[in-house]
Amino acid sequence: MDESHRKRGASRKRPVKARNASVKKADYEALAEFRYALRKFLAFSEEAASKAGLTPQQHQALLAIKGAPDTDWLGISQIAERLLVRHHTAVELIDRLVALGLVVRMTDPEDGRRIQVHVTKDGEERLRALSAIHIEEVKNIQPTLRKLLKQFYASGGE
């Protein structure tokens, strides 16, 4: 729809910003490959979590808590932030993790509204096993990912 604009742009010495004027076959291929790689990694992660008896979100919640800088617990809202979901979604998620005995709720002594979500011994063990194989996997896919990212250096711009 911007063909005419491109033409006008092309009449200048240098087009200001070609934007979506030219997205080439190679660009689609690069994006598609990149997304496929991400999906593969995410699928690997889901499979691993599933084998450990966890849903992907449960795994990510545990990781968010143990991966928090400085502390070993998080509040509901902070978990929601890190997981990019709404507060009440985090509430429900934590409900299920509590039911599984993988986290516990403790009211914050300094603010009665807030609760601290702590990972239990059992939760920590499962997360540790999962994390170990994830580190391996990230190492494995790193070269592929780097190669795919590199394709975008010269892409799409003009």
Next chain:
Amino acid sequence: MDESHRKRGASRKRPVKARNASVKKADYEALAEFRYALRKFLAFSEEAASKAGLTPQQHQALLAIKGAPDTDWLGISQIAERLLVRHHTAVELIDRLVALGLVVRMTDPEDGRRIQVHVTKDGEERLRALSAIHIEEVKNIQPTLRKLLKQFYASGGE
């Protein structure tokens, strides 16, 4: 569950593969950060697709088709493969895209069982706009992603 094995391994001069023996705080943080970055990118993508009137999966289906090497169409099964979903999930997904007028079904002249899913003019335009901003975004997050990946070079091993 493999604690005993670890113990036995630890009695050797050098543990063969410490695996999940030691996953440190920094490892959890690195994994958590990495996943957060992926979520952010995926959220950006969802938002962009949504603004274009598409679900994330619809966007990915269009991208998979136009991003297929050598051809400009794909069969249902191939779409399912690239999207890592079951065949019938892809069928339903394509149903919705057909309803939106973004793709069309054409029976393959060489195999009556197979159908070719082609992207329409309208579908292509939407995908082009989406792809342009995605290329921009990937360029933007590249440095962050590379930095995060780098953290895994020395991680978790032993």
Next chain:
DNA sequence: GAATAAATATCGTAATACGATATATATGCA
């Protein structure tokens, strides 16, 4: 100490991926 804000919780709903199953076409082989 009443009003407002912040954190967490509850409930009903909608979207979608899935398993089980069905249909249509192709292929192999006696």
Next chain:
DNA sequence: TGCATATATATCGTATTACGATATTTATTC
């Protein structure tokens, strides 16, 4: 040729889960 089996796509009912709307509890402010 014709039947058995395989492959590709389609249909239907179900379960999971994230969400919006709303409620409850505790803090804060003036």
